[in-house]
Amino acid sequence: MKPEYVDSVQWDIVRNQIDSDYGAGVTKRILGALTPVSLPRAKGISFYLVPTGWLKILDRDFKQFTPLSLGMWLGDLVEGLFRLSLPALERVQEHTSNLLIVSRRGAESFTYGRSILKESVVKIAPSLLRGQRVFILNETNECLGLAALSVDAYKIGRLAKDRLVAKNLVDIGWYIRRLS
Amino acid sequence: MIGKEQRNRAKEIAKKYGYLPYMIERYVALWGEQEAIQFLEACEQPIKRAIRLNTLRAPVEETLSRLTAKGVRLEKVPWLDTGYIADFTRISPGSLLEHMRGFYYVQGVPSMTVAEALRPQPDSLVVDMAAAPGGKTTHMAQMMNNSGVIVSIEQDRLRTASLESNIHRCGVTNSIVLRGDSRKLDQLGLAPDYILLDAPCSGEGLIALDPSRKRSKSMADIRFCATKQDALLDAAITALAPGGTLVYSTCSIAPEENEFVIDDLLKRRPETKVVPINIEFGVPAYPAPYGVELHESLTLARRFLPHKHNVEGFFICRIEKEESS
Numbered sequence: 248m249k250p251e252y253v254d255s256v257q258w259d260i261v262r263n264q265i266d267s268d269y270g271a272g273v274t275k276r277i278l279g280a281l282t283p284v285s286l287p288r289a290k291g292i293s294f295y296l297v298p299t300g301w302l303k304i305l306d307r308d309f310k311q312f313t314p315l316s317l318g319m320w321l322g323d324l325v326e327g328l329f330r331l332s333l334p335a336l337e338r339v340q341e342h343t344s345n346l347l348i349v350s351r352r353g354a355e356s357f358t359y360g361r362s363i364l365k366e367s368v369v370k371i372a373p374s375l376l377r378g379q380r381v382f383i384l385n386e387t388n389e390c391l392g393l394a395a396l397s398v399d400a401y402k403i404g405r406l407a408k409d410r411l412v413a414k415n416l417v418d419i420g421w422y423i424r425r426l427s
Numbered sequence: 428m429i430g431k432e433q434r435n436r437a438k439e440i441a442k443k444y445g446y447l448p449y450m451i452e453r454y455v456a457l458w459g460e461q462e463a464i465q466f467l468e469a470c471e472q473p474i475k476r477a478i479r480l481n482t483l484r485a486p487v488e489e490t491l492s493r494l495t496a497k498g499v500r501l502e503k504v505p506w507l508d509t510g511y512i513a514d515f516t517r518i519s520p521g522s523l524l525e526h527m528r529g530f531y532y533v534q535g536v537p538s539m540t541v542a543e544a545l546r547p548q549p550d551s552l553v554v555d556m557a558a559a560p561g562g563k564t565t566h567m568a569q570m571m572n573n574s575g576v577i578v579s580i581e582q583d584r585l586r587t588a589s590l591e592s593n594i595h596r597c598g599v600t601n602s603i604v605l606r607g608d609s610r611k612l613d614q615l616g617l618a619p620d621y622i623l624l625d626a627p628c629s630g631e632g633l634i635a636l637d638p639s640r641k642r643s644k645s646m647a648d649i650r651f652c653a654t655k656q657d658a659l660l661d662a663a664i665t666a667l668a669p670g671g672t673l674v675y676s677t678c679s680i681a682p683e684e685n686e687f688v689i690d691d692l693l694k695r696r697p698e699t700k701v702v703p704i705n706i707e708f709g710v711p712a713y714p715a716p717y718g719v720e721l722h723e724s725l726t727l728a729r730r731f732l733p734h735k736h737n738v739e740g741f742f743i744c745r746i747e748k749e750e751s752s
């Protein structure tokens with residue numbers, strides 16, 4: 248298992264999914280001067296962004312060493328579905344308007360892996376639709392993770408306060424839960 | 428050779444503090460009884476928690492003001508740019524948003540001092556030969572402002588997960604994580620400018636944090652560690668670029684894993700020399716532990732001692748490889 252230049256077919260899948268989820272041209276903007284490389288996994292493929300200067304290091308034979316990650320982890324492609332990594336979320340957040348701002352209590356429970364209920368919603372763009380991926384931010388605009396809207400945003404006002412609004416896909420509490 | 432009387436006295440002290448007798452015999456031989464008792468007493472005291480502020484995530488002032496606002500009391504460690512003694516009062520340090528977002532890393536003062544003793548320059552090639560859970564890789568990445576490359580190697584499968592997690596949490600993007608045995612470092616064909624070898628050790632400096640260490644390791648365990656440390660050091664010196672710098676550290680107070688290991692290295696590998704660490708901390712390492720005369724340059728290495736510095740016991744040594752080798 249060693250890092251490889253990305254396969255153009257797979258990269259097209261990744262780019263299309265990022266751009267359709269978060270806005271046209273977002274992939275190009277987060278890529279900047281970096282080069283995408285991939286690492287095959289037991290299940291699927293992981294994608295990383297690295298400086299072009301690294302390619303000479305990555306070209307070598309790693310012999311008994313197994314590369315596990317490198318540069319900036321962009322996300323994983325499993326069975327045709329691409330999932331952005333936590334570190335990549337912060338970068339994408341700057342370029343997208345898929346944002347859901349939640350209250351202090353909502354933020355806290357989200358970082359414990361829970362989903363977002365109506366009572367925690369502080370602000371959301373009304374044009375967002377059910378199924379769309381949204382960045383969960385606290386009231387000071389810090390990215391806490393990613394969720395999938397379970398209802399069209401314009402309908403949220405009509406929901407009871409304990410109803411599910413967005414299902415937790417990944418949150419920054421994962422860093423800590425993973426260690427314990 | 429120690430006499431029957433000294434052996435009995437060591438047994439008595441060992442019983443009182445709950446240690447294996449061979450450990451006390453060594454402490455008394457190393458320091459004399461009075462200092463040995465000071466060491467044992469210090470190991471009964473808790474160690475103050477410390478954190479390193481991660482400048483890859485936020486400027487120092489911002490993290491300081493956020494944590495202070497949450498009731499965390501912070502006191503700067505004089506020789507460290509980003510190291511603070513932190514009293515979280517009743518808060519769990521892992522539970523704060525600032526921790527999840529990688530604004531700080533909970534790390535002992537000696538551990539922070541290790542990366543500071545190497546201080547890799549931006550844009551350089553660095554190898555961290557024993558990297559998990561990533562305290563020093565993430566520290567070096569912030570010193571290098573995510574430039575250059577840090578090859579972070581870890582052998583243990585489970586521990587690589589915590590290494591990766593900390594790298595991502597702290598916003599490190601200049602690291603390549605490899606799983607493997609660093610004793611085979613030469614197979615990678617790299618010639619790093621800097622190597623950090625925070626070696627696997629017997630942990631004899633961590634008794635205050637883990638009292639089970641008072642009885643869990645034998646002299647054979649310490650020798651086993653020393654043999655592995657020799658092999659890791661050899662691999663480090665072989666790989667290091669001519670003129671390159673290595674920092675060797677352990678969280679052990681055992682001269683058998685520190686001064687003796689470095690003295691052997693200097694004999695085996697004449698292209699190496701111990702050089703000063705240009706920061707003020709700890710005490711000089713021992714040039715004649717247990718009365719055995721070792722290379723005098725060992726006084727350039729430094730030790731942290733629980734009974735002198737109220738921190739974990741640590742050994743830190745900076746070594747250079749000759750330009751022309």
Ligand SMILES: C[S@@+](CC[C@H](N)C(=O)[O-])C[C@H]1O[C@@H](n2cnc3c(N)ncnc32)[C@H](O)[C@@H]1O
Pocket residue numbers: 538556557558559560561562563564580581582583586607608609610625626627628
């Ligand atoms: C003292 S800990 C390192 C702590 C780390 N430097 C930090 O600051 O977070 C030593 C590590 O070396 C790893 N290790 C032991 N033998 C190794 C080898 N031959 N090659 C690579 N890693 C090894 C251990 O699994 C352990 O995680």
